[in-house]
Amino acid sequence: MNDTRTLREYDRKHIWHPFTQMREWEESDPIVIVRGEGCWLIDSLGNRYLDGVGSIWTNVHGHAVPEINQAVKDQLDRIEHATLLGLANDKAAILAKRLVDIAPPGLTKVFYSDNGSTAVEIGLKMAFQYWQHKGRPEKTRFISFRNAYHGDTIGAVSVGGIDIFHAVFNPLLFKAVHAPSPYCYHCELCLEKNHADCNRECLNELERLITANANELAGLVIEPLVQGAGGMIVQPPGFLKRIRELCDRFELLMIADEVAVGFGRTGSMFACQQEGVTPDIMALSKGITGGYLPLAATMTTKEIYNAFLGEYREMKTFFHGHTFTGNPVCCAAALASLDLFEENRLIEALEPKIEYLSERLNSLSKLQHVGNVRQCGMIAGIEMVRDKTTREPYNWEERVGMQICQEAKNHGLFLRPLGNVIVVFPPLVISLEELKFLLDGIETSIINICG
Known part of the structure; x- marks a missing residue:
């Protein structure tokens, strides 16, 4: 096996990392992960790091899970791949039924x-084409939210x-309509009034934008309950x-992006279920295989599906x-993951973990440079600020969040921030x-970096 020095050299020389300034990376000595065990990552030197971000929001049952390993x-x-173009396969069919259930x-x-x-x-294209088939060719645009992240x-x-x-x-890009974020910690309205006023104003502005553009709007896209990459921004009940x-009243298809929040992360299997909402289209990925393999599913209704049925010539x-x-x-891994949800009564x-996380976040909120903490289920964001009284943020160029995450490695943790927000997103099986x-x-890392 190649030694750590060689592996680092290969990485720096040949890999272009995502969301990474590579000039800085090339000057670093990256941790090289070679093994996983439960909620822990183990590097080429034998060091162990608790995976505090679930390998970027994907891991559910931990690493190297025997049941999922065996299923794969x-x-x-039996067979590694068979196309769905002109064929069916057993695992895809069974998984589809399980997802619908x-x-x-x-x-x-x-x-x-x-x-x-x-x-x-896929959800955007389905929504667009649906309205074409329904004789509404003018409905071609989408409305979404500022601070939203739906992929690359x-x-x-x-x-x-x-x-x-x-x-x-x-x-x-095509031009979308962008509504105010449902919860904006540093906006002027929040500073002058309170978050309840801010949320009310956001909904009022959203309704105004929909009213003004309703004839053109095909759908609304939302991350239910939590805007992830925007800073773990939690929506109000x-x-x-x-x-x-609003979608029903103005004839918009509601597209729920549950890529990050699905599969137990918010405390229910899907975030939409917490408010009894069924979207018209729901996008899933990340936790669908327990974090094992790349797989995604776009789910929709029979109404939308039926609009695509017809003679070939149509x-x-x-x-x-x-x-x-x-x-x-991938489907076999997803089925094994769903089995573990049931067998371990994971939801x-x-x-008790959600309750404990809430208690600790409340304690952390009292630290001098913690301006705000946000939580939804097993998702949390800890926002760092220069001045707690005025809520003055650190400049993103200062990379205080990254400094804290670098310090956390010294305490046996792997974390990845969103700007100056420390993300808490561990495997759901964490003890x-x-x-x-x-x-x-x-807590120790925040104190060591910020005081």
Whole structure:
């Protein structure tokens, strides 16, 4: 086996990392992960790091899970891949049925792809083409939210709303309508009044924008309950239900991006279920295989599916596909993951962990440079500020969040921030003891860096 020095050299010389300034990376000595064990990552030197971000929001049951490992091995002994173009396969069919059984009622059709961006992209194209088939060709635009992140393909970026990620690509994008974020910690309204006023104003502005553009709008895209990459921004209770009502009133298809929040992360299997909402289209990925393999699903209703049925000459077919659509190895991992949800009663087991996380976040909120903490289920964001009284933020160029995450490595943690927001997003199977280790390490790292 190559030694750590060689592996680092290969990485620096040949790999272009995502969301990374490579000049800085080339000057670093990266941790080289070679093994996983439960909630822990183990590097080439034998050091152990608690995976505090679930390998970027994907991991559910931990690493190297025997049951999922065996399911993948068994499937590889049968067949590795068979196209869904002109064929069916057993694992894709069984998984589709399982997803329909656990999804919000009415979502009965599954279109497979391989990552969250494509799941959203498919939803946008479905919504657009649906209205064409319904004789409403003017409904071609989408409304979404500022601070939203829906992926990195061009359509997904078009409905995104984070300038630092998206602005450079503006010449390539279609023009969406962007509504105010449902919860904006540093906006003037919040500073002058309170968050309840801010949320009310956001909904009022959303309704105004929909009213002004309703004839052109094909759909509304939302991350239910939590805007992830925007800073773990948690929506107020009832917000999602209000969105469903607006979509119904103005004839918009509601597209729920559950890529990050699905599969137990918010405390229910899907975030939409917490407010009894069924979207018209729901995008899934990340946790669908327990974090094992790339797989995505875009779920929709029979009403939308039926609009694409017709004679071949009518050209109503949904002309979209991916080479590895419904890959049976990925589907086998997803089925094993769903089995573990049931066998371990994982959703029910989250309650004490969510409660403990809430208690610790409340304690952390009292630290001198913690301006705000946000939580929804097993998702949390700890926002760092220069001045707690005025809520003056650190400049993003100061990279205080990254400094804290670098310090956390010294305390046996792997974390990845969103600007100056420290993200807490561990595997759902994390024990209370491990959760304590995680929060203790975060607290120590914040104090060591910020005082």
